[in-house]
Every structure is written in C-alpha cells, then in structure tokens.
Amino acid sequence: MSSSSNSSDTASGSSQIATISAANSKRRRRGSKEAKFEAASFENDPTLFVTFLVGPNAVEFRIHREVIYQQCNVFKAAFESTMIEGQTQTYTLPDISEQCFSLFVQWTYAQKLNLFQLAKGYVHDEEATAEEDAENMALVEL
Numbered sequence: 001m002s003s004s005s006n007s008s009d010t011a012s013g014s015s016q017i018a019t020i021s022a023a024n025s026k027r028r029r030r031g032s033k034e035a036k037f038e039a040a041s042f043e044n045d046p047t048l049f050v051t052f053l054v055g056p057n058a059v060e061f062r063i064h065r066e067v068i069y070q071q072c073n074v075f076k077a078a079f080e081s082t083m084i085e086g087q088t089q090t091y092t093l094p095d096i097s098e099q100c101f102s103l104f105v106q107w108t109y110a111q112k113l114n115l116f117q118l119a120k121g122y123v124h125d126e127e128a129t130a131e132e133d134a135e136n137m138a139l140v141e142l
Helices: 065-071 073-079 084-088 098-110 130-141
Strands: 004-010 013-021 049-054 059-064 090-093 112-115
Touching: 049 065, 049 098, 059 065, 059 098, 065 073, 065 098, 073 084, 073 090, 084 090, 098 112, 098 130
Parallel strands: 049 090
Antiparallel strands: 004 013, 013 112, 049 059
8 A cells, every 4th residue: 555654753752654545545446436525615614613522531522514514424414403413513422432533533634544553664563562552443443
C-alpha cells in the first residue's frame, strides 16, 4: 500500500506515522464512478456542530454537522429526527473507545488514517508497546 510518512512526537520519543488514503488503496478500481459523498462545502453555517459522547466516561467530541451529514446517513437521520439525538444534537456511543472514535473522525474529515505501524521503516517488536496495542484495538473496533 502506498503511503506517505510524517513525524509525530510522542511521550516516549519520536515515531513515524503513515497516512493511508482512499486514493492510495490497492483495491480494484471501479471505473470512473463518482465519489459516494461530496466534500463538505461549509456553504451553510460552518459554526453548526453536533456532539458525540464517547466511551464509558462520555468524552465529548464536537464535529461539524455538515461533515457528519455528508459522510454518514445514519447519523444524519438521527440528528434530523424527533428522537433525543435530534432534539439535543448529541449522540451517545458508550461502547466505543476514544481512540476508535478519533480514527472515525480522521476518516470523516480527510478520508485518511494516520497509523504509525504502517510507516516506512516500521519494525514490529514482539514486546509490543501500549501505543501499538491501543492502535490495534482501535482498528479492530473501527
């Protein structure tokens, strides 16, 4: 898989992060089919946000409403409904980890995932670090 590398400083030092793009996928191309969703134009009100309460501690994530509407029809339906999510503009995901939801947010805004384990020159260590384990679990959850 083709990827570009960026540096990211962490508490344990410097690590490499690979960016995975949908455009760089090795999947078979399906012809000149248009993208499933348009990019957010923010022509409407760019100050409108929806809130996600994530994980058992209900960590708050605020995301542009237009981005969520264009990328996820399920969330759009919930936020436009008369259900509690539509009334409060808040969606609760208690069984999702913060790291997993962060990957979802990356993909929602950029259609890319930044993963240090796919960086050029990455070598797996049998004694995997907590950072590797957390990233792996978030990917499985996603």
